[in-house]
Amino acid sequence: MREMTAANLRSAFGGESMAHLRYKVWAAKAESDGFPNVARLFRAIARAEEAHAAGHFKVMCQVGGGFPVTAGGGFGLAGTGENLAGAIEGENFEVREMYPCFLEVARAQSEKGAVQSMSWAVAAEAIHADMYAQAKAAVDAGRDMELGTVQICTRCGHTFEADEAPDKCPVCSAKKSFYVSFE
Ligand SMILES: [Fe+2]
Ligand SMILES: [Fe+2]
Secondary structure, three states: OOOOHHHHHHHHHHHHHHHHHHHHHHHHHHHOOOOOOOOHHHHHHHHHHHHHHHHHHHHHOOOOOOOOOOOOOOOOOHHHHHHHHHHHHHHHHHHHHHHHHHHHHHHOOOOOOHHHHHHHHHHHHHHHHHHHHHHHHHHHHOOOOOOOOOEOOOOOOEEOOOOHHHHOOOOOOEEHHHHHEEE
8 A cells, every 4th residue: 555545544543543432432421411312423423433443444454563643633521512513623624624635645546445445434424514513503502402313334434313224325335234223
């Protein structure tokens, strides 16, 4: 794998790994703030970020070794409204800046695996930003969000609200059995 794409993938792996754990911490905070649906949204999206991190890691399977990794990631544990603002900012950064730039490099370097794993990630991050915005509007109004069952594709991180998972993931074509639901 070309070095610049590998460096970008390592950074994306770091960012997704941190997002995965940060959302779990913020889920526990949402639970204790009295917003169980927001907590469930954080847990579901944390699972999607895990899928993104794992996908990037697998694409780099031939680039072993130890590397210092620089990855953007929000810090701070505040009230659920502020945590949601941090989540929205992070998702928007990935959608508007990070992945579009990383994808340009991966395409220029003909790194098909990287293009695939990062395309899958960016498709989900746009959905995450919208769902977190809905959560923030509710929390800012002093109530929990309305939220049905959240379905997560464990292969690509595709995220959506529905009673049932689809027979085939619309993003990565994974079978229904790849989905986990958060209800
Ligand atoms: Fe996300
Ligand atoms: Fe998928």
